[in-house]
Amino acid sequence: RSFSSEKDIHKDYAVPNPTWSEDLRLLYEQFMKKCEDGSWERLPSYRQHPAGGCSDFQARHLDPSAMKELTSRARLFTRSFEDGLGFEYVMFCNDAEKRVVCILQGGPHLQGMPGLFHGGAILTIIDATAGMCAKRIGKVVLTANLNVNFKRPIPLCSVVVLNAQLEKAEGRKFFVSCTVHSGDGRTLHTEAT
Numbered sequence: 001r002s003f004s005s006e007k008d009i010h011k012d013y014a015v016p017n018p019t020w021s022e023d024l025r026l027l028y029e030q031f032m033k034k035c036e037d038g039s040w041e042r043l044p045s046y047r048q049h050p051a052g053g054c055s056d057f058q059a060r061h062l063d064p065s066a067m068k069e070l071t072s073r074a075r076l077f078t079r080s081f082e083d084g085l086g087f088e089y090v091m092f093c094n095d096a097e098k099r100v101v102c103i104l105q106g107g108p109h110l111q112g113m114p115g116l117f118h119g120g121a122i123l124t125i126i127d128a129t130a131g132m133c134a135k136r137i138g139k140v141v142l143t144a145n146l147n148v149n150f151k152r153p154i155p156l157c158s159v160v161v162l163n164a165q166l167e168k169a170e171g172r173k174f175f176v177s178c179t180v181h182s183g184d185g186r187t188l189h190t191e192a193t
């Protein structure tokens, strides 16, 4: 299968696929129910996001001649794995509460210590979720600072729930907290700001 076909680029990946576990499906259905009254919204997710909305930003930071070539080959890091091997996730936002929730199943190619989720992979999905929470308000956002406490290891291929909450906005700075709990909510694995 061609990994970078046109079809893949325009496909919304934030929907169930056959690699999803029962636990991830159940959480997905729970959040889709919450979307029915409009308080929550499922956020679609693509391998290649359109540059629109951040072209000024790109022009300031990137060499224009390199940009065109790069843009066609670029993939969103969290969507650059084959189905089931990397990050299987969906984000939901509640703009009134300034929250973003991410339900995630971390695949076997995210291993760090044997049988466990890689710390850098955990940070990646925290950054993406907290970043999305800020982006709901700030449009173009960059992470300036990321603090993390790894409290309990995350078993590889298990399902976790990330909760990002905007704590305060100060001018152009956004302060976001983020927790990672096990799918059943019993274990706090990671907390970050």
Ligand SMILES: CCCCCCCCCCCCCCCCCC(=O)SCCNC(=O)CCNC(=O)[C@H](O)C(C)(C)COP(=O)(O)OP(=O)(O)OC[C@H]1O[C@@H](n2cnc3c(N)ncnc32)[C@H](O)[C@@H]1OP(=O)(O)O
Binding pocket: 049, 050, 051, 052, 053, 054, 076, 127, 128, 130, 131, 132, 135, 139, 140, 141, 142, 143, 144, 145, 171, 173
């Ligand atoms: C995106 C557009 C939409 C298009 C669609 C795309 C869709 C994409 C898919 C969804 C993605 C979702 C989001 C992903 C999020 C990932 C974000 C990253 O990893 S990004 C990759 C990783 N990140 C990067 O590569 C970012 C690299 N860093 C930078 O570019 C710059 O350092 C900066 C922009 C962060 C700040 O620069 P500058 O504006 O010149 O800063 P100043 O000196 O003027 O200070 C301003 C204020 O900030 C304070 N402050 C500053 N630093 C820190 C700090 N570390 N700690 C604490 N505070 C800090 C400072 O004290 C001051 O406060 P005050 O006095 O006003 O109170």
